[in-house]
Amino acid sequence: xxxxxxxxxxxxxxxxxxxxxxxxxxxxxxxxxxxxxxxxxxxxxxxxxxxxxxxxxxxxxxxxxxxxxxxxxxxxxxxxxxxxxxxxxxxxxxxxxxxxxxxxxxxxxxxxxxxxxxxxxxxxxxxxxxxxxxxxxxxxxxxxxxxxxxxxxxxxxxxxxxxxxxxxxxxxxxxxxxxxxxxxxxxxxxxxxxxxxxxxxxxxxxxxxxxxxxxxxxxxxxxxxxxxxxxxxxxxxxxxxxxxxxxxxxxxxxxxxxxxxxxxxxxxxxxxxxxxxxxxxxxxxxxxxxxxxxxxxxxxxxxxxxxxxxxxxxxxxxxxxxxxxxxxxxxxxxxxxxxxxxxxxxxxxxxxxxxxxxxxxx
Amino acid sequence: xxxxxxxxxxxxxxxxxxxxxxxxxxxxxxxxxxxxxxxxxxxxxxxxxxxxxxxxxxxxxxxxxxxxxxxxxxxxxxxxxxxxxxxxxxxxxxxxxxxxxxxxxxxxxxxxxxxxxxxxxxxxxxxxxxxxxxxxxxxxxxxxxxxxxxxxxxxxxxxxxxxxxxxxxxxxxxxxxxxxxxxxxxxxxxxxxxxxxxxxxxxxxxxxxxxxxxxxxxxxxxxxxxxxxxxxxxxxxxxxxxxxxxxxxxxxxxxxxxxxxxxxxxxxxxxxxxxxxxxxxxxxxxxxxxxxxxxxxxxxxxxxxxxxxxxxxxxxxxxxxxxxxxxxxxxxxxxxxxxxxxxxxxxxxxxxxxxxxxxxxxxxxx
Numbered sequence: 001x002x003x004x005x006x007x008x009x010x011x012x013x014x015x016x017x018x019x020x021x022x023x024x025x026x027x028x029x030x031x032x033x034x035x036x037x038x039x040x041x042x043x044x045x046x047x048x049x050x051x052x053x054x055x056x057x058x059x060x061x062x063x064x065x066x067x068x069x070x071x072x073x074x075x076x077x078x079x080x081x082x083x084x085x086x087x088x089x090x091x092x093x094x095x096x097x098x099x100x101x102x103x104x105x106x107x108x109x110x111x112x113x114x115x116x117x118x119x120x121x122x123x124x125x126x127x128x129x130x131x132x133x134x135x136x137x138x139x140x141x142x143x144x145x146x147x148x149x150x151x152x153x154x155x156x157x158x159x160x161x162x163x164x165x166x167x168x169x170x171x172x173x174x175x176x177x178x179x180x181x182x183x184x185x186x187x188x189x190x191x192x193x194x195x196x197x198x199x200x201x202x203x204x205x206x207x208x209x210x211x212x213x214x215x216x217x218x219x220x221x222x223x224x225x226x227x228x229x230x231x232x233x234x235x236x237x238x239x240x241x242x243x244x245x246x247x248x249x250x251x252x253x254x255x256x257x258x259x260x261x262x263x264x265x266x267x268x269x270x271x272x273x274x275x276x277x278x279x280x281x282x283x284x285x286x287x288x289x290x291x292x293x294x295x296x297x298x299x300x301x302x303x304x305x306x307x308x309x310x311x312x313x314x315x316x317x318x319x320x321x322x323x324x325x326x327x328x329x330x331x332x333x334x335x336x337x338x339x340x341x342x343x344x345x346x347x348x349x350x351x352x353x354x355x356x357x358x359x360x361x362x
Numbered sequence: 363x364x365x366x367x368x369x370x371x372x373x374x375x376x377x378x379x380x381x382x383x384x385x386x387x388x389x390x391x392x393x394x395x396x397x398x399x400x401x402x403x404x405x406x407x408x409x410x411x412x413x414x415x416x417x418x419x420x421x422x423x424x425x426x427x428x429x430x431x432x433x434x435x436x437x438x439x440x441x442x443x444x445x446x447x448x449x450x451x452x453x454x455x456x457x458x459x460x461x462x463x464x465x466x467x468x469x470x471x472x473x474x475x476x477x478x479x480x481x482x483x484x485x486x487x488x489x490x491x492x493x494x495x496x497x498x499x500x501x502x503x504x505x506x507x508x509x510x511x512x513x514x515x516x517x518x519x520x521x522x523x524x525x526x527x528x529x530x531x532x533x534x535x536x537x538x539x540x541x542x543x544x545x546x547x548x549x550x551x552x553x554x555x556x557x558x559x560x561x562x563x564x565x566x567x568x569x570x571x572x573x574x575x576x577x578x579x580x581x582x583x584x585x586x587x588x589x590x591x592x593x594x595x596x597x598x599x600x601x602x603x604x605x606x607x608x609x610x611x612x613x614x615x616x617x618x619x620x621x622x623x624x625x626x627x628x629x630x631x632x633x634x635x636x637x638x639x640x641x642x643x644x645x646x647x648x649x650x651x652x653x654x655x656x657x658x659x660x661x662x663x664x665x666x667x668x669x670x671x672x673x674x675x676x677x678x679x680x681x682x683x684x685x686x687x688x689x690x691x692x693x694x695x696x697x698x699x700x701x702x703x704x705x706x707x708x709x710x711x712x713x714x715x716x717x718x719x720x721x722x723x724x725x726x727x728x
Binding site for chain 2: 116161165166177179180181183184185186187188189190191192194195197198199201204205208209211212213214287288336337339340342343344346347348350351354
């Protein structure tokens with residue numbers, strides 16, 4: 001499998017349909033050899049820088065050298081509590097959630113062969129939101145673990161529904177139909193969310209802080225509750241990259257290479273639900289991170305899913321942490337939640353993407 | 363043109379005659395007083411049936427209403443001007459009548475507005491919801507309520523400004539490709555996501571006491587409407603529906619494609635701009651009166667087209683919009699008595715199911 005495998009041609013019958021999968025822009029060849037390694041090193045450096053900034057910058061100004069000494073040697077001061085109990089878990093959560101969203105986006109885009117696949121656009125967030133609202137209003141037990149279960153349930157139901165609606169009986173899911181199915185499911189789910197929170201003021205008050213999408217003020221239990229599903233999902237995502245590469249050559253070629261397309265798609269959906277469900281339960285609905293990161297990743301990595309996945313898992317946390325830090329710096333001493341920053345960075349990117357995708361500019 | 367239009371294969375009948383076209387559609391031809399017209403029997407029938415439905419639903423809204431039970435003859439006496447005890451008069455004249463009329467007029471505005479977008483854009487998915495107008499209106503209204511603390515009029519104004527700015531942005535971004543095509547949908551989705559994020563940011567920053575009213579306004583509601591809401595929606599309908607009726611024939615030609623329409627002598631750009639102006643105006647009137655009610659504008663023209671079987675039509679779409687909104691409102695009041703749930707919640711739930719069903723049905727053929 002070479003890194004230069006072009007986007008697969010569509011089946012003949014769907015060639016005429018607007019927005020058919022084959023209209024997706026061909027993946028750029030990616031960087032080679034040394035330049036790829038250099039880019040990788042730069043990205044890692046930037047991620048480390050973003051993590052450092054996320055620990056160093058916040059509403060309470062603590063000098064850099066003091067942050068460093070506190071990290072190494074914790075004392076009982078308020079500064080130490082801020083660094084260890086607020087900023088460190090928040091940074092770790094950002095990296096974990098970012099990695100989950102990046103991997104989920106890359107998986108979805110590969111499986112659906114859809115350049116617009118994203119947990120936010122495809123109704124996963126709305127499904128999780130519906131389950132969270134149900135949890136907020138019906139549940140006395142609002143522990144993190146219970147919330148997680150609810151979010152998983154919603155995310156799984158929405159994913160399966162959108163995918164089933166967006167897939168034709170004989171044709172693969174086309175980008176625009178998936179987006180439409182996502183919009184339909186989102187609309188119905190969000191209407192039910194509105195009904196629930198409007199009937200229950202307490203649920204409304206708790207829901208609005210979750211719905212904006214933020215890494216701040218999450219309980220410490222969140223990190224402990226989400227790392228296992230995210231780690232499992234990431235492992236599955238990386239294990240699936242090789243069969244996904246085969247699948248990119250088309251169903252028949254993939255079968256000939258010993259891959260079972262149905263099984264691969266099913267496992268990928270399971271991984272997506274694990275990743276998106278955990279990320280959304282932890283940080284709220286974050287749109288566009290999972291959309292943009294794989295697109296950037298393909299610029300560096302070409303079409304090979306193994307590299308795309310690695311780059312996505314690297315770039316998405318970078319985006320998320322950078323947005324989070326930007327939100328904190330923009331509105332100091334308050335903050336703009338990371339969900340808002342992501343939406344305002346990602347919206348223009350989505351519009352720019354459709355400008356270049358010939359299947360959509362019609 | 364390889365084949366002539368089916369109706370033309372028969373010789374044109376004499377004036378005032380009933381004919382049956384090659385497609386099996388009955389039509390009545392009128393050619394008098396210097397005006398000639400062909401009325402399709404099914405379309406006329408459909409519009410009449412819809413009008414009867416609207417009247418029936420309006421009557422149901424007046425006589426059955428929501429939480430409070432009023433005897434039917436008392437309600438009737440107030441309506442015909444016979445007076446009654448204070449509570450009944452107040453409930454009928456200040457609660458039920460404004461609510462029903464706002465629903466009727468806003469529903470007509472939404473249905474007609476959706477029809478304009480779908481016709482001028484040749485895109486069955488174009489509607490104020492999809493192009494982000496509704497999300498823009500919501501963001502504008504949320505900003506007005508939460509940041510500036512404006513009253514009813516200011517909130518309607520904020521919604522208008524937000525919606526119009528979003529409409530302009532979508533127009534600017536998709537100008538090159540026109541309203542047709544999938545880019546419109548995707549650009550609408552992108553803008554809507556950004557605006558929704560802005561709205562939830564405002565909600566998360568807001569005072570607790572402000573949150574519930576804002577959330578209710580954002581859902582789109584007919585609760586607590588007064589006569590000024592009726593006037594707002596009525597003004598939009600009275601000014602812009604006639605304009606669209608005049609533009610109607612040109613719009614139908616526009617559906618054939620720009621080149622064909624131009625060849626037939628339609629001033630394409632002017633007609634489209636006027637139609638879009640009317641569409642945005644109607645949607646604005648509806649939003650100002652009843653809030654951003656979801657999906658009525660998207661679904662009404664398509665349901666009406668299936669009902670009349672003669673493509674998009676203005677009056678059938680407007681009446682279907684009224685039927686949908688009034689029906690959803692009665693459903694909301696009956697399903698959740700006393701809960702004061704906004705009608706937009708029900709229309710969005712039904713609309714989402716409708717869209718999913720359309721996609722699901724289409725799936726069989728794809």
